[in-house]
Amino acid sequence: MNKNITTRTIIIIIFQTLFWVSLLCAKDNVTYEKDILPIMKAKCYSCHGSDSPTQLDWRKDMKKYTDDDIGSRMDSYELLMHFIVGGDMGALTRRLDDGENTEDGTPGVMYKYLGSSKKARDENLTTFKKWIGYWSLESADSIKEKAELDWLDSMLSDEAPVEVDVDAKVKEIRDKIKAPKN
Numbered sequence: 001m002n003k004n005i006t007t008r009t010i011i012i013i014i015f016q017t018l019f020w021v022s023l024l025c026a027k028d029n030v031t032y033e034k035d036i037l038p039i040m041k042a043k044c045y046s047c048h049g050s051d052s053p054t055q056l057d058w059r060k061d062m063k064k065y066t067d068d069d070i071g072s073r074m075d076s077y078e079l080l081m082h083f084i085v086g087g088d089m090g091a092l093t094r095r096l097d098d099g100e101n102t103e104d105g106t107p108g109v110m111y112k113y114l115g116s117s118k119k120a121r122d123e124n125l126t127t128f129k130k131w132i133g134y135w136s137l138e139s140a141d142s143i144k145e146k147a148e149l150d151w152l153d154s155m156l157s158d159e160a161p162v163e164v165d166v167d168a169k170v171k172e173i174r175d176k177i178k179a180p181k182n
Helices: 002-028 032-048 055-060 062-067 077-082 091-096 118-132 140-156 166-176
Strands: none
Touching (some): 032 077, 032 118, 055 062, 091 118
C-alpha cells in the first residue's frame, strides 16, 4: 500500500508540475485572439474597424480619410496580416514603432494610440513585437530599392556587380515573422 501511495504521489507531482509549466509557457505565448485582438479592439478599431474602407478604397481617397482620421480596415486577422507580411509588408511595424528603430528616433504615427501612458504604450508594443516575432520597418519596396542601389554602386565601382536576389531577401524577412493566429 505504501508503494502505491508513493507512486501515486509522484504521478500527481509530475502532473501538477507539467500543468504549472504549461500555464507559465502559455502566458508568454502571445496569440492574435488572446493578446492582439483585445488591443486592436480597444485601441485601433475606432479608426480601423468594420466601418473603415479596405486598403484599396482608402488609397483612392487618402487625403479625405486621413483628414477624417479614418484608417484602412484591419478588423480581422487576414486584413491585419496584409500590413505585416502582405502587400503592405512592414506598414504596421513602421506605424507602431516607438522610434527606437529609426535613425532620428521619431515614433511611428500610430504609436501614440497604443496607450494613454508611455508604460501602457510600451506594454502593448512589446505584445505586438512578441506576436510578430521579427520587428522590421522595411517594406518590400524599400528592400528592392536598396538592392537596386547596391547593384548600381557595384556597377559604378571597379568591383564585380553584386548579384542580389530581391525576392529571396523579401522572403527571408517574411519567413522570420511568426505572427501566429491562435
